Amino acid sequence: MSDSDFDVIEAIMKLKEEEVLSWVKDQLALKTPPHEIMNQLSNGLEELGDRFSAGDCFIPELIKGGNIFLNALDVTRPALEASKTKFERVGxxxxxxxxxxxxxxxxxxxxxxxxxxxxxxxxxxxxxxxxxxxxxxxxxxxxxxxxxxxxxxxxxxxxxxxxxxxxxxxxxxxxxxxxxxxxxxxxxxxxxxxxxxxxxxxxxxxxxxxxxxxx
CATH class of the missing domain: 3.40.50.280 (Cobalamin-binding domain)
Structure with missing residues (x-):
């Protein structure tokens, strides 16, 4: 599967950690701006959260999704810190x-x-x-x-x-x-x-x- 065919949001929702981390590494190798990578990851976790709120998944799945996000953040962090365009802080x-x-x-x-x-x-x-x-x-x-x-x-x-x-x-x-x-x-x-x-x-x-x- 090519990167263009890979849906990272869907992968987060399905808790496919290895696939998500592989995608992150591929995107970094392709020089994708790190804040764009983080925005995609955030969107995936937010959609998982919406499923939780709707009763379509439960706390263990939400925790697993959160840990996938944090592990992906660790992979992306060096590029984020080196980037002139910072990941936007809400507060x-x-x-x-x-x-x-x-x-x-x-x-x-x-x-x-x-x-x-x-x-x-x-x-x-x-x-x-x-x-x-x-x-x-x-x-x-x-x-x-x-x-x-x-x-x-x-x-x-x-x-x-x-x-x-x-x-x-x-x-x-x-x-x-x-x-x-x-x-x-x-x-x-x-x-x-x-x-x-x-x-x-x-x-x-x-x-x-x-x-x-x-x-």
Whole structure:
């Protein structure tokens, strides 16, 4: 099959990692601009995300697709860094799972989805105290802060982080998205978050909307 016949978006949707990575290497050898390669890969992961939102695939497939994207990004990274035309950054997104919560599968899925869409993502990991969120927001000045909580006993920490941002005078210029199994729109409104992300794809769409990057 020639490169002109190969559909990389379809290959990502079918989780054909070896074929995707081979295509990336071929495109780099052909001097295809690396940002064009990344745009194609992003489109593939976005379509996979749409299938997930529609219930046509499940979390393991979405994680696999995200890992394919990250591996392809690693192959493309040297050319991206050397290119005068940079892969367009949508915004900066700081993310972490709140204090007392050791679950990070959902957070990791959100991070992969955001990276694929062009966000610069800084992942603080899990069991992150309010003070660390405050420190990193003050230092990095992200556009958006994402707070994940997977337990009903830890979601209260999302409220505490938002309170801490206000106390540190960091809230006004910061957008905050909350998510996780015990979280919903009503909770997001109650604690003063800007948005609730029902899943990785919904979180991405909310983030892009808040930054005026829809479309």
């Amino acid at each position: 900066t997104f700081l993310i972490g799972t709140v204090k007392g919560d050791l679950h990070d599968l959902g957070k990791n899925l959100v991070a992969i989805t955001l990276i694929a869409a062009g966000f610069e993502v800084i992942d603080l990991g899990k069991d992150v105290p309010s003070s660390r969120f405050v420190e990193e927001v003050g230092r990095l000045k992200p556009d958006i802060l994402g707070l994940s909580a997977l337990l009903s006993t830890t979601r209260e920490q999302q409220r505490e982080v938002i309170k801490a941002m206000k106390a540190a005078n960091l809230r006004d210029n910061l957008k905050i998205i909350v998510g996780g199994a015990p979280v919903n729109q009503k909770w997001a409104e109650e604690i003063g978050a800007d948005a609730y992300g029902a899943d990785a794809i919904d979180g991405l769409r909310k983030a892009k909307t808040m930054l005026g990057k829809v479309g």
